[in-house]
Amino acid sequence: MNKKYIGIREIAQLAGVSIATVSRVINGSSKTSDEVRERVNSIIEKYNYVPNITAKNMFSNTSKSIALFILDLDNPFFVSLVKSINKIAFENKYTLLICNTENNTEKEIEYLKYCEGIRTKGVIFTEGHIKNISWNKLHNQTCVFHDRQMSEAFSSVKSDNIKGIRLLVDYLFNLNHRQIAFAGYDKATKSVTERKQAYVTALGEKGITVPDEYIFSGDLKAKTGANAFDYFCSLPNRPTAIICANDQIAIGFNQRANMIGMRIPDDFSLVGFDGCNTEYFYPKITTIKQDINLIAQRLFECVVSPADQPKHYIIDVSLVIGNSCKKLNE
Amino acid sequence: MNKKYIGIREIAQLAGVSIATVSRVINGSSKTSDEVRERVNSIIEKYNYVPNITAKNMFSNTSKSIALFILDLDNPFFVSLVKSINKIAFENKYTLLICNTENNTEKEIEYLKYCEGIRTKGVIFTEGHIKNISWNKLHNQTCVFHDRQMSEAFSSVKSDNIKGIRLLVDYLFNLNHRQIAFAGYDKATKSVTERKQAYVTALGEKGITVPDEYIFSGDLKAKTGANAFDYFCSLPNRPTAIICANDQIAIGFNQRANMIGMRIPDDFSLVGFDGCNTEYFYPKITTIKQDINLIAQRLFECVVSPADQPKHYIIDVSLVIGNSCKKLNE
Structure with missing residues (x-):
């Protein structure tokens, strides 16, 4: 052998x-x-x-490998993104190094050093805590950012969060909801901050001022949804609809409601964001579908065939209507 | 730049x-x-x-990389396995190539060729359809199999499926269940076949012969659970408890029950297998917890430090009691 x-x-x-x-x-x-x-x-x-592909690539002093920094592989959105980038990388004969940083700065730095050691061609950064990196030390690596923009010098790719939230707010508004809350605000997460801000703005344009108590902070995990449920139930002026920062939060919210015998959409209307891998949940969550394959494609292009000037892509989104919302009487 | x-x-x-x-x-x-x-x-x-790490490794004509063949990254068990192996690989300065084969034989073969090209040190195979590979063409790559054993020549690592199923059967038996069904049998999947067989044997030892109609075939996805629910409800002699081949099936079963207004454990007692990432489901599913970190560790050892003789590890499992089962009157 x-x-x-x-x-x-x-x-x-x-x-x-x-x-x-x-x-x-x-x-x-x-x-x-x-x-x-x-x-x-x-x-x-x-x-x-x-x-020997490695030997062939070595003489150019870069390897045909790229790295993807991910902080939460338990989130189906990131799993889908990994799958999609992995597929594109393989089709283009690139090796994808998955750097599962678990939101730990030390791990991020260690992984970055490793990327330099193996001469990855480029690095895709998703949400994370890396802030104080000397980006100019990243030599001839091309960096691209998903859902955030660290500097004008690097390309970025994100979904149209503003449009997505507008679609959700309009949808709920047309179902006569006026007391609409937001679950899962985390100021450290750029995409979520953008979604929260778009929610405040979209309601503001309809003449509704969001009370502070309608914004529940937390990370993007299901537990945040369960906690948000308890919190919103405790309010004297309960919201009738909840916009969750992602689908995982909506799932946690729904589970918690089921647990105490309440029902979606009877007791709350509920919407999410992401649109992946929620097909076997009941009720089917109304959500915003991100175009993960296109996001993956653009991220890959940005690291592998960098343009002279950094590009900033905003990828279109669409509303997917489930049965997690009910129409209120006017 | x-x-x-x-x-x-x-x-x-x-x-x-x-x-x-x-x-x-x-x-x-x-x-x-x-x-x-x-x-x-x-x-x-x-x-x-x-x-340049790559240059350093090149002279030994293997790279410090290993490959992991995975067929379903939507299954949380495999996501956890990827995370765990990725962590161990990184700590040992190995690059992990994730080959997401989506159960497609052509893709498996293409990935294998690629592994040879980049001189991966070894390959970890999880469940998959690769059958007709000329293993001896894999040169100086070390192969290890998870949850199946392709040949005596290669090491393998799996959970103690037989013990796991026995724990579940004993648990349900002690809650006075006698009509116990199995959801998610797939004869192409070795681990599941073992679980199904252990279920028949364990009940047989208690003097219960499993009727054919109590075994529902399907893959390891949530949809199988939803279909199994419809099927078992249609039986004149309905089972009182369902052993699902994995947790995803149990989740699908529960969702479907909720959808038509039935309740777990009131209408069915329900148990799963895997024990990962089900914390925010209600009810909490009683399940068998696989020791994913130890599985990952053994798989990694087998490819990176192969022994003279192939080893066959069976990893211990444990019962995790949730609230998805009820005690029947004797």
């Missing part, structure tokens, strides 16, 4: 030709006779020669 | 010393004067020299 890979040198020896000739055969040059080509190819086949 | 990595040769030039001297300083040899050491180190710092 411990056979070694055969190299181009051994093939040349076995075929009784020069290394240059083997190279010509491998690269499909016509400057070899049929007889030599067949001899070399039969040896390649017999010994199952596989070109 | 397009600075290049500095090499050992340039450092030597800038410091006015030989390459050997730079090498001695980097490797901490005492055979250099303080003055030279300081001069070299100041240049290393100034130009932020990072050793």
